[in-house]
Amino acid sequence: xxxxxxxxxxxxxxxxxxxxxxxxxxxxxxxxxxxxxxxxxxxxxxxxxxxxxxxxxxxxxxxxxxxxxxxxxxxxxxxxxxxxxxxxxxxxxxxxxxxxxxxxxxxxxxxxxxxxxxxxxxxxxxxxxxxxxxxxxxxxxxxxxxxxxxxxxxxxxxxxxxxxxxxxxxxxxxxxxxxxxxxxxxxxxxxxxxxxxxxxxxxxxxxxxxxxxxxxxxxxxxxxxxxxxxxxxxxxxxxxxxxxxxxxxxxxxxxxxxxxxxxxxxxxxxxxxxxxxxxxxxxxxxxxxxxxxxxxxxxxxxxxxxxxxxxxxxxxxxxxxxxxxxxxxxxxxxxxxxxxxxxxxxxxxxxxxxxxxxxxxxxxxxxxxxxxxxxxxxxxxxxxxxxxxxxxxxxxxxxxxxxxxxxxxxxxxxxxxxxxxxxxxxxxxxxxxxxxxxxxxxxxxxxxxxxxxxxxxxxxxxxxxxxxxxxxxxxxxxxxxxxxxxxxxxxxxxxxxxxxxxxxx
Numbered sequence: 001x002x003x004x005x006x007x008x009x010x011x012x013x014x015x016x017x018x019x020x021x022x023x024x025x026x027x028x029x030x031x032x033x034x035x036x037x038x039x040x041x042x043x044x045x046x047x048x049x050x051x052x053x054x055x056x057x058x059x060x061x062x063x064x065x066x067x068x069x070x071x072x073x074x075x076x077x078x079x080x081x082x083x084x085x086x087x088x089x090x091x092x093x094x095x096x097x098x099x100x101x102x103x104x105x106x107x108x109x110x111x112x113x114x115x116x117x118x119x120x121x122x123x124x125x126x127x128x129x130x131x132x133x134x135x136x137x138x139x140x141x142x143x144x145x146x147x148x149x150x151x152x153x154x155x156x157x158x159x160x161x162x163x164x165x166x167x168x169x170x171x172x173x174x175x176x177x178x179x180x181x182x183x184x185x186x187x188x189x190x191x192x193x194x195x196x197x198x199x200x201x202x203x204x205x206x207x208x209x210x211x212x213x214x215x216x217x218x219x220x221x222x223x224x225x226x227x228x229x230x231x232x233x234x235x236x237x238x239x240x241x242x243x244x245x246x247x248x249x250x251x252x253x254x255x256x257x258x259x260x261x262x263x264x265x266x267x268x269x270x271x272x273x274x275x276x277x278x279x280x281x282x283x284x285x286x287x288x289x290x291x292x293x294x295x296x297x298x299x300x301x302x303x304x305x306x307x308x309x310x311x312x313x314x315x316x317x318x319x320x321x322x323x324x325x326x327x328x329x330x331x332x333x334x335x336x337x338x339x340x341x342x343x344x345x346x347x348x349x350x351x352x353x354x355x356x357x358x359x360x361x362x363x364x365x366x367x368x369x370x371x372x373x374x375x376x377x378x379x380x381x382x383x384x385x386x387x388x389x390x391x392x393x394x395x396x397x398x399x400x401x402x403x404x405x406x407x408x409x410x411x412x413x414x415x416x417x418x419x420x421x422x423x424x425x426x427x428x429x430x431x432x433x434x435x436x437x438x439x440x441x442x443x444x445x446x447x448x449x450x451x452x453x454x455x456x457x458x459x460x461x462x463x464x465x466x467x468x469x470x471x472x473x474x475x476x477x478x479x480x481x482x483x484x485x486x487x488x489x490x491x492x493x494x495x496x497x498x499x500x501x502x503x504x505x
Contacts, residue, residue: 008340040478080443080453081269085284088258091276094442101266102437104164105183106444109254111158111474112227112292112436120234121250122156122199124242127196129154130165134185138192148174152182158220158232159291159378160448164491166437172267172277179378180255180279186251187242205226211311214303215486216376219313222299223383223484227292244312258288263444265436296381298482300497309369310395310489314402314500317481329462330474331375331384336428337471338373338386338405338420339411340403354420356409357386361401367394369399372466379449384478392490399485399495400485403503425463428455479504 080090111122116372130145130152132138145152148171155161165185167175170409207213211232234242262280264272287378296317320327339355340362361371376382386405390398432438433456446453483501 006282008226017190028319038474048328050464058134070085082447082452083269083273085277085281087281087283088288089254089280089283090261090447091264091269091273092261092281093264093267093272094439094445095268096436096439097149097160097264098436099168099435100166101169101175101264102164102166102440103172103176103179103267103272104162104263104440104444105179105392106158106163106261106263106441106448107161107255108259108291109161109250109449110156110290111230111252112294114230114250118250119231119238120242121246121435122161123232123234123251124193124196125161125247126154128186128247129199130182131196132187132189133181134187135181136178141182144178147193148231149336150175152179152390156232158228158230161444162441162444164437164440169266172264172272176272178281180276184255185284186247188247189292190244193242193244193247197242198238200234201236204236206234206238206285207233207473211309211389211488212372212374214311215301215311215313215387215447215488216299216374218303218488219315219385220376220485221302222486223296223315223317224294224381225297225413226294228294228378228381228392235299255283256288257283257285259448261444263447263448265440265443288406291379291442294378294381296383296481298484300484301486302491302494303488304369305489308392308393309389310398310487310491310494311329311387311389312399312402312488312494313374313385313387313484313486314399315376315383315484315486316478318375318377318382318384318405319481323379325462325472327474328377329459330466330470331377331382333418333421333425333463333466334384334409334474335373335375336424336470337417338409340372340386355404356417360405360408361388365390365394365397365401366389368398369402383484385484385493392493395487395493396495399500403500406475407504410472410479413471415468418466418468418471422463425462429459429463430434 078095080094082090084090109122111119114121124415128140130141133141136144145165148167150165150167150171152163152165156162157188159435165175165180167180217231217233221231223229225277257280260283262272298317318327318331322328337355338357339356340357357373358370362368368388368390370387372387374385374387375487376385384400388398388402433442443453483497483504485494485497485500
């Protein structure tokens with residue numbers, strides 16, 4: 001793989017001073033009064049130690065210490081700024097308040113872009129993140145991240161792959177260089193690939209113990225024909241079909257500038273752009289190929305596993321996906337309205353005792369162990385489903401309950417339920433965006449999906465405007481698509497697919 005940028009750019013770290021913490025915090029509280037500076041502490045007396053020489057309250061400013069960080073916070077919320085480089089690589093930032101920053105490179109690549117012989121490549125790329133590069137050994141990369149007090153992670157989904165690093169703001173230049181090197185110049189050494197394949201093999205075995213993960217994979221395999229029907233988690237039989245060459249081929253095809261975004265939270269846009277442009281402007285440009293086609297079809301997936309419980313997932317197509325903003329808002333609110341969880345769930349926005357699946361299902365049927373609403377949205381489509389676990393003897397009744405609950409939402413939702421779901425949705429959105437890492441992720445993923453980042457208030461306003469008719473009409477539209485059924489466990493009592501399909505006609 002050709003080296004896309006050289007280490008001669010290391011002097012860019014001379015811009016270090018640009019990243020000194022410029023964020024502000026609340027003004028200091030008044031100093032505590034009547035502090036006896038010569039008083040001995042209880043522990044000093046108890047253990048015979050010397051009393052403290054100075055007892056200065058933490059609310060008082062120390063002499064000789066700059067108070068620039070004590071300025072009042074800005075009156076306006078920080079805005080997202082976006083610049084597209086000449087080769088199509090996008091740089092988007094938001095100068096969030098705080099002493100730390102998060103940088104992430106987000107790639108419009110995932111399992112939907114895999115060819116048949118590349119099945120599981122996205123999964124393996126997640127494990128191969130931040131390993132040996134063309135410029136650094138894995139050991140050196142780890143030590144550099146440790147030296148700057150950083151934290152790195154990667155994740156792969158069906159449509160996107162993300163690489164992130166968290167650091168204090170003064171270390172942003174070094175962090176950006178490490179991040180760019182890891183993403184753009186991976187070496188994929190044979191021994192590291194083999195080592196990570198062994199780890200994946202062990203993790204796949206443990207994933208089998210998670211029924212929801214197994215059924216979600218199975219549901220996608222029967223619900224879609226085409227790209228979204230491909231597995232996200234590497235199949236056991238396909239692990240040893242992958243190699244370093246497979247990874248290089250996938251990266252060279254999909255990691256091109258028009259399909260990549262550098263997102264930053266906690267950094268000034270101009271400062272980050274001045275560092276990033278020399279590194280990223282040499283990434284291969286060209287035109288991004290369209291996402292391979294996926295078509296929703298519906299279907300039936302069943303796997304027998306001996307045990308006392310039977311698990312089932314019933315889903316329907318969400319037409320439009322994330323790019324249909326109104327539909328995505330409705331589906332998000334619907335997920336909180338339905339809520340659910342385990343039989344002992346309690347508290348938390350959109351789940352616990354007040355959600356519909358808890359009050360109408362978990363609280364009514366003692367044999368039901370879990371009942372949870374799940375919204376899986378993609379750029380152009382998606383699946384809204386309910387996952388349930390119950391005693392195997394009641395598997396038939398479990399499926400019957402799932403069907404009835406979806407039909408009930410399509411016919412009637414109370415104003416009280418909707419208002420509670422709307423407030424839960426808004427509070428969850430705003431609470432999550434208090435996290436700097438979530439802000440960076442939101443920027444990166446939205447820019448890949450929409451080409452820009454939508455203001456948070458626009459999303460909140462859309463939620464607030466939802467009416468009961470929006471929910472009932474959206475669910476009615478869902479139920480007109482063919483059902484997708486996935487079952488795991490003692491499946492003898494699960495109704496046949498044709499019978500489930502008839503219940504919605």
